[in-house]
Amino acid sequence: MRLPQADGVANGPFAMLWGVLISFFASIATRSVVKGGSPTGLAPKAFLNLPLGTVKPAGWLHDQLVVQTNGLAGHEHDFYDYVSDSDWIGGTSYYSYLEEAGSYWFNGMVPNGVLLNDSTIQSQVQQFLDYVLDHQDSTGWLGPEVNTTKPRYLWGRYPFFFGAIQMVEANPALTDRVVSALHKFVSLANTMLHNGEGLEDWARTRWEDFVMTLQWLYDFHPEGKEDLLIDTMKQLKYTGDPWEDVFKEEYFPKIAVENLTNPFPELTWHGVNMAEGLKALPSTYRFTHNQSDLDVASKGWDLLFQYHGRPSGIYAADEYLAGLEAVRGTELCLVVETMFSGSYLYQVIGDPKFADRVERITYNALPAELTGDMWSRQYLQQQNQIAAKNMTPNPFPEDGPYSNVFGLEPNYPCCTVNHPQGWPKFISNAFVATPDQTSLVHVYLGPYSVNTTLANGNNVAVSVDTLYPFSDSLTTTITAAKAFTYYVRIPSWVSQGTISVNGGAARPVSPSNGLHAVSVNAGTTKFTLDLPSDITIEERPHGSVAVHRGPLHYAFDISRSQKVLAQNAQQPLAVDLEFDTTETWQYAIDPSTLVFHGSTPSGGKLPSPVFDSGLPPFTITATACPIDWEVAGDTFAAAPPTNPTCTGAVKNITLWPFGSTKLRISEFPTFKAN
Template sequence: MKVLIGFACVLCAFAQESARLVDSPPRTGVNGHYTGNRAPLLANPLIKLPIGAVKPAGYLRHQLELTAAGFSGHLSEISEFCKMEGNAWTTPDGSGHWGWEEVPYWLRGYYNTGYLTGDKRILAEANMWLDRVLASQQANGYFGSRSNMLGERTRGVPDLWPNMVMLFPLRSRYEATGDKRILDFMKKYFRYQMSLPLDKYLPASWQHWRAGDNLDSIYWLYNQTGESWLLDLARVNHERAANWISDIPTWHVVNIAECFREPAQYYQQTKDVRYLRASERVWDTIRGLYGQVPGGMYGADENARPGFTGPRQATETCAFVEFMFSGEMLTSITGDSKWADRVEEVAFNSFPASMTADLKGLHYLTAPNQVRLDRADKSPMIQNGGDMFSYNPYQYRCCQHNVAFGWPYFAEHLWMATRGNGIAAVLYAPSEVTAKVAGGTAVRITETTGYPFDEVVHLAISTPQPVHFPLTLRIPGWCEKPAISINGNAVALHGSGKGWAVVERTWAEGDKLTIRLPATISVTQWTKNRNTVSVNRGPLTYSLRIGERWVNQGGTEKWPGREVYATTPWNYALVLDKANPAGSFELVKKRVPLALQPFALETAPLLLRAKGRRIPQWKEERNGMVGEVQMSPVRTSQPEERIDLIPMGCARLRISAFPVFGDGPEAHTWSERQPPILLASNASHYNPPTVVIDGVTPRNSADRNTPRFSWPVERQSATEWLEIQWSEPRRIARTEVYWADDGSEQRSGVRLPAAWKVVWWDGAAWRDVSGSSGYESRVDGFSVVSFSPVETTRLRLEVKTAAGGVGIYEWRIPD
């Protein structure tokens, strides 16, 4: 038999190597070594390997080492929530304080960081916490904080949300150690959930929106045990969860990133593709409305707000890591490589800037355009007031504890098992994986690469004996001409599939496979965001290189808070070759080894040389917020300069959504005034109030072809308001409103207001304007009101609705 296998290997050396291009790894077949979905669940094409099977190397391992050495690795020192004494997660009866989400968030990343790095200090502390959690289970199956069981935050019904998170580190510990207590613990806990009346099971708030996390653990336990009652619980869990199928039930930034996947998770049980399509539809909707920016995410600086869609709108740090996990999960469920592409886009471009390069501080919000990171209040440009931009290890309560699981989970999903007892390279980074393939042979594959900064991935195979198995390689969606070679021989690629290449052959000790993923420069135009552009090369998007001045502010000497200020100009429009925009850039590679921390200004391994012209009118707001971009192309008389762009993940200060220079008749002059901000008492995400200042006048008051803003029809006889804010005071004595009126024959249309008036902000309170000329409500024209002059930064229309809603086409406010 050994002779035959050896002869087959010799023949392979002389035969033409080949690979199949496929849309997904197979759903058919089994994997006899790793736990995937059991019947009747839909077979998952990619199966997570146990923690420890994948060992990150190079810069990725260094992210985990920095996590261990940084604030995440010392939260028991820094955070009051992570002190064991008196903590409700550590007492047998769940009494005590700080029993909500902070400790589970922390342990989810802390345990995995310790295990993947082999840090004995972290593992000892994490295990101590987890042992206390296991000991806290009550006779009824509940565990953890008593205040959660009693529903002190949830109006008397049990709050299951914190426990959903705590199950993740327990699952990791089971994968690492095989601790059987955890399976019994989870079964008892889920039996408790089965005993709850329906009206008290996931009724509202975080547990309602985030029930997909609970569903994931239910399926995990079912796959471990095969106990069918768990599928009944999964059904009830889905039925009681928020409706992510026909609606977006919450526009909170983290809820979106974490919860949109719930229908796709339940798809595994129903096998009805409409559930999967529902999750895809939610994600596409969010990106379409608020994600017309580089970096892979969307602007929702606490919540997505109608009209706040530009590149200075930011994303909460928690949302980065939650979306990365969602994408990793969906890659496993669907086998669709686009989700892995999206994980990498966020991990390499957006996530790194959420923390300092040494991972000793974080901030709450990160935006594609962000030129000052200080403690100043940036509202109302962002939703929250207070310090949201500076780096500080003591602040940003949820993100402070949750961010630590981003890099460990990313590392664990680099490689996954496939049906047919194979293995797949899912995400690319330096690493080593040891996994059983074929009949049980343990192979080791060492991945050497500088990806995403390099285009080449080298895989070295180590096996105790020749073994035949499929090796599946992800082909990123941005790569048009991948190339694979084995032992120096080109591999022929066959098939029309996209996303994966499957190399099935007999592998021997010392085999070497090389994947080349040629990365070309491309320019994305964001037509829905004032024609700004972003510049990409492979998985990386590029940002202007802005000099940084770091200032310690707050914190302690050991764990300082830090602000970052620009030392070089940032207000550039790109000069592009209209015929060949991508040809406007020159790639420069640093001829030095890749730094262990490449996500930093000074160690950025690549840059793109470009040309730009400054826009003097583009300035910071008075509070330090970057000015909003205006319509491109932009006319400017400033001279052309050479500018450098670096990978977006290397830039803490960043301009990555650029205006474009133009000198033709279509070019716009950048206004000296910052664009005003529009707020409304009620507004639809699909009907933002910003349309009232777009300068487009309708043909008449019933013009359905001209955008208009309206308050919801169901809010009849209500008092609503529409507010405009300026960065500088304006003197105002007149305003003009073009009202919508669909006519009385339209049952569900908008009507003229029952009454309306103008009020202004005097710096402390709202006041009626005086000396008004009267408030008419005209049809098919502007209703004009004059009044005694006021000087203000804020003006409102207060509107009393009639039968039906009230709508506005245009609001003019002359100086």
């Protein structure tokens, strides 16, 4: 039974409560069938992820990891209190209490160290792993609560598990030790869950991360404990928040939520929890085998971006879901967690919309929230952001006025330790294998090298040479021991793409479900893709528009002044920076006048770092005119005025890739130049 579609809570509390009760009893009925033991085992994924280290960054992507390593992420272990302690986050602060900081840092720096073959980082994460495993107690518990009276909550371990799994992938010699420790913990966790222990609000929203760890054990190292692993997955789901209901259209919030009542636990509308919760239903599907889990997951993804999405690819949640207004914020943790969840959704479901979205987020929203040298980060970014400073008044109803300052830990420390997973996990998920392991699939376009062995002992090496997304051309060279079919994703924004194989004539690409198949013979195969895109216009609130070409979103990069607000005593490069505008930004544009300008950089190499003001080789020019556009207080732009009148002479302005801008206008009012 299903209620007629309701708009948020607009049909009143009784209708909402009735809908929740119907859904609850329906889900209980479904769960009783699953608990009865049929079907058994785990459903296969659409694609298999490759072990960490199989895919390596090349070209400018390699440089991005170098910049990250030379920046804040690579130095946190040296000076940052939350992760520099050798005893895995001692202390009594909020973040230490949830054991969040060390787990987050470990989860991101494991792939960072492996992908760069950085011995310092690899030594740090190995010490971290050794300490945690060496201090596992006799019950199986892992974490800083060992030999203390602290309450034991499950959540803080989940990012650590992801990091430990990645270490095993990169170094199989660690397998026995890590797998043994995980199985001991699972046995304890299963008992705790049956007894209603180890749960608090964060564990109830983020249970899917533990489910994914259990599924890794089931797929690769079950040790005869398949039933226990499946039962623990079910216990996590049934004691956790009901994502299958949260993501249904009749309950999903259509506007910013600060004045709405959540019919489910409050933290399900929390931005980062929702980013992680996107993995819940695809992980559930693997043990329920219910197609409805995948259907709701796919629809929920669409609803999230329809009602809260940003032209930068991500969605807005300045702590909680924030609607469509350009001034509302997006948390950096939310960005990297959505990237990871989108990769998982693609691997389970196989719909290219997930891959398209992750690529947009990575090449726009992620770099926009960090300074070019990656030494300072924001807690919240804005689509229209005319200052990064202590805000008066503050447009974020749940977060502090310091939230959009670029610094070491503005507002909350979580993004400082969590953001390093973004680039490395994007890279490691850029290629997948088909379920029969006979084919390789290039998912996220960019420069890479890959070395792997497919089914039947087929040793394959792949090199992708490209400046994408700052170029439309990719040249791929494949060396294979045996013939096989290679797939490459053709993004939805490509217009009249072509492929030339082994120097042959260019022919149109012909993707099926987003993938173009290339027949690869034994020996060496080389092909070149040309993937041009048109400029596209996205309609935004108040009659404003956003500008795109290919995966890149474009914005007016506002010239800025810079003031150092704070400097870390131990690490002088870790600074809090205030940015303020030094030029007029109040413009309307004529979308009919947009012109793309692309150039090949000198020497065929992008500048380092590429995501900073004036550095990308792609721009778009627009005819614009100055307009009256109000400022709220002295810190943020009001909503774009609808149908504004020009107040001065028409001129050309240049739009730059969003990720390179730190102050910007990216949702523009419009006018007609002629």
